[in-house]
Amino acid sequence: MLELSRICLAAATVLLTLALVSNVVIVLTRNTAARKAAAKEAALVGASGAGGAEPERLAASPAVVESPSRGLGWYTDRTIEISLVLLTVGLAARTFATGHAPFANQYEFACSFAWGMTLAYVFFNHRYxxxxxSLAILPLPVLMLLYAATVGSEAVPLMPALDNHLLLTLHVATAILGYGAAAVAFGAAVFYLIRPHLKLRGLPSEELLDEIGYRAVVITFPMLTIMIILGAVWADIAWGRYWSWDPKETASLVTWLIYGAYLHARVSRGWRGNRSAGLLILGFVAILFTYYGNLFFGGLHAYA
Known part of the structure; x- marks a missing residue:
């Protein structure tokens, strides 16, 4: 089962990488096609002004060349969905082999983190x-899976502090779902900030990017809230106290406060634009610090 898990996760890494490259090609190709169409239309307009073009020809000149319904874009989307299935099978196989949810160490959490980000992307891609x-979001699960390949994938028994299957599953699962949605918010915020500097046609509007970021945080914030509450309950069971100001606990609280501040500023103060995008980027940086920080600062969560 462990070997099946590794194969599935490796295959998902390859497919996500191919999908990312494919989407880069699609975006650049559409941009080139749009430029050519615009140049052709401009030429027709000029010819029409000189009496050389018919109105019907002008009306037939498209602004963007659309791909067929089963073109490269369709296959790319299916590739990402297959990657999600492979990630799911890989994590399920590891769960069956180890006897616990795949959330117990850096390798397992990195793979689960990649699963959460891929799931969130598929959800928002279907909706919007x-x-x-994808050019800002898909690199994140790819990099996380590549990182997982560099750390030990051996299955080891749960340490005593983690030996609570129910709380382990619920606590980390809510983190995975929240972090995955936060990756989408991060991607929308990055594109919001760099959009004025990009010379690409067909980019989402600033209003839509702002809306996607907000909708993603509507998922992230309650998931982080549940994660912290469950973590406090688990800490009391495992260590005899609800809160220890452990580096990972502190970082998770700071992350929760950042996303809470974003929602408060947006709803109460009407924040939009660069300031909101900056908070979303800061929030995701805090998530990454929460995940990786214990590697440098130790603490009660040094094992994960």
Whole structure:
């Protein structure tokens, strides 16, 4: 089962990488096609002004060349969905082999983190059909899976502090779902900030990017809230106290406060634009610090 898990996770890494490259090609190709169409239309307009073009020809000149329904974009989307299935099978196989949810160490959490980000991307892609966002989001699960390949994948028994299957599953699962949605918010915020500097056609509007970021945080914030509450309950069971100001606990609290501040500023103060995007980026940086920080600062969560 462990070997099946490794194969599935490796295959998912390859497919996600191919999908990312494919989406880069699609975006650049559409941009080139749009430029050519615009140049052709401009030429026709000029010819029409000189009496050389018919109105019907002008009306037939498209602004963007659309791909067929089963073109490269369709296959790319299916590739990402297959990657999600492979990640799911790989994590399920590891769960069956180890006897616990795949959340007990850096390797397992990195793979689960990649699963959460891929799931969130698939969900928002189905809802908004924004291929361009993949250029900021898909690199994240790919990098996380590549990182997982560099750390030990051996299955080891749960340490005593983690030997609570129910709380382990619920506590970390809510983190995975929240972190995955936060990756989408991060991608939308990055594109919001760099959009004025990009010379690409067909980019999502600033209003839509802002809306996607907000909708993603609507998922992230309650998941982080549940994660912290469950973590406090688990800490009391495992260590005899609800809160220890452990580096990972502190970082998770700071992360929760950042996303809470974002929602408060947006709803109460009407924040939009660069300031909101900056908070979303800061929030995801805090998530990464929460995940990796214990490697440098130790603490009660040094094992994960």
């Amino acid at each position: 059909r924004l291929r361009t966002l």
